Amino acid sequence: MNTNSNVYTVVYAAILVAVVAGILAFVSTSLSGKQQENVALEKQQLILRAAGLGAEIPAGQSKSDYIKGLWNEHIGENSFVLNANGEKIGEAEEAFAIDMKSQNSLLKKGMIEEIQLPVFVCDINGETINIFPCYGAGLWGPIWGYVAVASDYQTVVGATFDHKSETPGLGGEIANPSFQAQFAGKQLIKDGAFKSISIIKGGAPSGDENGVDAITGATITSKALDVAIASWLDLYQPYFNLKKGVVMSGDCCGDGCGECEDGCSGEHNGQHNCQHHQNSAQTVAQNVQDDCSGNCDECGKCDGQEKKVNNI
Amino acid sequence: MDKEIYKKPIFKGNPVTVLVLGICSSLAVTVQLKGACVMALSVMIVTGFSSMLVSLIRNTIPNRIRIIVQLVVVAMFVILIDQFLKAFAYDVSKSLSVYIGLIITNCIIMGRIEAFALGNKPIPSLIDGLANGFGYGLVLIVLAFVRELFGSGTIFGLQVIPQSFYDAGYVNNGLMILPPMALILVGVIVWIQRSIQKDLQEK
Numbered sequence: 001m002n003t004n005s006n007v008y009t010v011v012y013a014a015i016l017v018a019v020v021a022g023i024l025a026f027v028s029t030s031l032s033g034k035q036q037e038n039v040a041l042e043k044q045q046l047i048l049r050a051a052g053l054g055a056e057i058p059a060g061q062s063k064s065d066y067i068k069g070l071w072n073e074h075i076g077e078n079s080f081v082l083n084a085n086g087e088k089i090g091e092a093e094e095a096f097a098i099d100m101k102s103q104n105s106l107l108k109k110g111m112i113e114e115i116q117l118p119v120f121v122c123d124i125n126g127e128t129i130n131i132f133p134c135y136g137a138g139l140w141g142p143i144w145g146y147v148a149v150a151s152d153y154q155t156v157v158g159a160t161f162d163h164k165s166e167t168p169g170l171g172g173e174i175a176n177p178s179f180q181a182q183f184a185g186k187q188l189i190k191d192g193a194f195k196s197i198s199i200i201k202g203g204a205p206s207g208d209e210n211g212v213d214a215i216t217g218a219t220i221t222s223k224a225l226d227v228a229i230a231s232w233l234d235l236y237q238p239y240f241n242l243k244k245g246v247v248m249s250g251d252c253c254g255d256g257c258g259e260c261e262d263g264c265s266g267e268h269n270g271q272h273n274c275q276h277h278q279n280s281a282q283t284v285a286q287n288v289q290d291d292c293s294g295n296c297d298e299c300g301k302c303d304g305q306e307k308k309v310n311n312i
Numbered sequence: 313m314d315k316e317i318y319k320k321p322i323f324k325g326n327p328v329t330v331l332v333l334g335i336c337s338s339l340a341v342t343v344q345l346k347g348a349c350v351m352a353l354s355v356m357i358v359t360g361f362s363s364m365l366v367s368l369i370r371n372t373i374p375n376r377i378r379i380i381v382q383l384v385v386v387a388m389f390v391i392l393i394d395q396f397l398k399a400f401a402y403d404v405s406k407s408l409s410v411y412i413g414l415i416i417t418n419c420i421i422m423g424r425i426e427a428f429a430l431g432n433k434p435i436p437s438l439i440d441g442l443a444n445g446f447g448y449g450l451v452l453i454v455l456a457f458v459r460e461l462f463g464s465g466t467i468f469g470l471q472v473i474p475q476s477f478y479d480a481g482y483v484n485n486g487l488m489i490l491p492p493m494a495l496i497l498v499g500v501i502v503w504i505q506r507s508i509q510k511d512l513q514e515k
Contacts, residue, residue: 009374016381020388027392031399038402063403165410168340 042162043096044071050146050160051122051129052184055177078121084112086239095120100135100144107231117235122148129157132236136228139220141165143174143228147197149188153240156197159183161225171221182212194237196230199223317436318443323509327444328451329502330512333419338452339494341411345468348456350397350404352449354412356442358389359421363429363441370430382425383416390415420444455497463488 002008045067048054054070057063081090081098095118106115120131128151135144145161158181161174173179186197187209195210199222204211214222327333334355341351362385366373373381394412397405405412415421424444429437460466462485465473473482487493506512 003372003374004376009377012372012374013377013380016384020384024388024391024395027395031395034399035395035402038398042402042406168410 040096041067044068044075046160046162047120047131047146048074048122050131050148050158051124052148052158053122053124074122074124075120078123080119080121082117082119082236082239084115084117084235084238086236086242090116094118100133101142104135107235112235115235117239119236119239120146127151132233134228134232136224136231138163138166138174138224139171139218140167143171143221143225145174145225145228147183147229147233153243154187154189156183156186156188159197159229163221166221167218170215171218173215173218174221174225179215186210186212188233188240194234194240196226196233199226199229314436317440321440321444321447322450323447323505326447326451326505327420327423328448328498329505331420331423333423334448335495335498337411337414337418338448338455338498339491341408342452342455342459342494343463343489344407345453345456345460347404347407348452349449350401351408351411352445352452354393354397355415355418355420355448356445357393358386358415358418359424359445359448360438360442362386362389362421363424364434364438366425367429367432367434367437373430378430379422379426382422386421386425387416418448420448451498451501454501455494458497459488459494463493 003012041064045054045063048067048070051074053074054067057066077092079092079095080088081095083089094116098116098118103115103117106112118133120133122129122131129148130151130153131146131148133144133146135142137143141164143161143163143166145159147159148157149155150157160180163172163175166172166174183197187195188197189195190210198204198211199214200208200211201214201219201222203213214226321327325331328335328338337351342348362382365385366382369381390413393415394405397408397412421441424441428440432440457467460468461472465471465478465484485493
């Protein structure tokens with residue numbers, strides 16, 4: 001046979017490609033279950049590490065058992081899903097299954113109202129740490145991570161990041177624990193307003209509570225991470241504010257107050273009073289967990305305070 | 313069978329130190345012994361089996377697209393290995409990251425297929441491929457052993473340099489972790505080999 005004829009060459013190439021594609025498709029399908037399990041485990045470890053758990057696997061214990069154990073002990077079913085208004089719309093399982101890539105594309109398209117925001121709640125010896133995800137485009141591929149925030153909703157406990165294909169040794173350094181360690185103790189607040197963590201090229205000035213050092217030689221990845229953290233934490237601001245007790249217009253008491261004057265019974269859960277509008281963030285953090293709409297001012301102080309707070 | 317087929321690539325015609333192929337990955341994946349061993353094994357499997365497969369179909373391959381055909385065969389094995397590692401050795405697969413995928417571009421593989429498998433029977437081709445992969449892997453393992461021992465004080469992740477050394481002021485050599493040191497070590501290996509094997513020395 002003439003192996004150099006055009007027909008032979010084309011047919012040969014087509015058959016070869018089809019056979020190889022078939023083999024690869026078969027293998028990929030049959031291994032995908034196991035691979036997804038590994039990916040889920042990796043994600044659990046990344047989330048746990050943000051809260052300072054599970055960085056080291058104790059000798060003699062399998063990674064899978066150890067991480068699953070920690071996950072069930074500290075996070076378990078505590079996680080939930082929020083919408084862009086900070087209202088709870090889903091449970092733990094949904095929170096873990098949320099595909100950050102598609103959520104991020106909703107964010108890019110500006111379809112904020114459809115976005116689903118997972119919150120992982122980690123309980124360490126009675127202390128609650130909320131872990132928020134972030135996601136963005138790095139230099140070569142996606143970068144993502146988790147920022148763990150203490151129960152005051154402004155102190156960062158820790159952060160972990162990972163990437164798909166950043167340059168090893170440059171952009172890839174965002175996955176390095178020593179880079180991530182910089183985030184612990186930083187503040188998500190500046191002059192009373194929310195401020196994301198800035199990743200500063202040339203190094204953050206010492207004592208900067210809002211900034212960390214960027215990675216030398218990885219300007220684009222550093223900037224991308226900065227944007228990813230800022231844009232995602234920004235989405236959680238309605239929830240932060242709700243928890244901190246800063247009432248935004250349209251939320252909770254902001255709307256309710258007008259109606260309150262004739263609607264208050266004075267019996268609303270005993271503790272729910274207007275004091276929290278005056279910066280008593282902690283009281284509110286507890287109070288807003290019950291539904292407070294329309295009932296905020298049994299104390300009658302709402303009027304004046306409410307307007308001030310709304311202007312923040 | 314000619315013993316040279318499997319003897320030559322290991323020392324006298326080592327792909328890394330004599331032919332200077334596959335340098336990039338041998339610098340990149342030799343920080344830790346575990347990664348180097350997985351890489352060595354992966355490359356052995358790919359070189360061996362792709363050589364054998366190409367040799368099996370060598371008489372049917374249209375000459376004009378033979379490089380593409382070889383590439384498809386090599387790529388198939390590399391993707392298979394990548395998939396298996398992701399399923400059964402996820403951590404290793406992550407630490408080797410792109411370098412598993414880049415086995416495709418490892419010159420040793422295409423080099424052996426072009427130079428040997430296309431003109432020889434399947435079994436010698438398999439042995440030639442495996443031996444070349446082994447020769448490459450051997451250099452990788454030697455490099456990784458030295459780099460992990462002096463760079464991190466560990467072997468296979470286990471601490472081998474005792475704590476008392478550190479207490480006495482011993483410090484891990486940070487340069488060992490970085491690729492430039494791997495290049496220097498490759499140079500040292502080439503130097504040692506050439507001083508043993510005089511016929512490699514240029515006049």
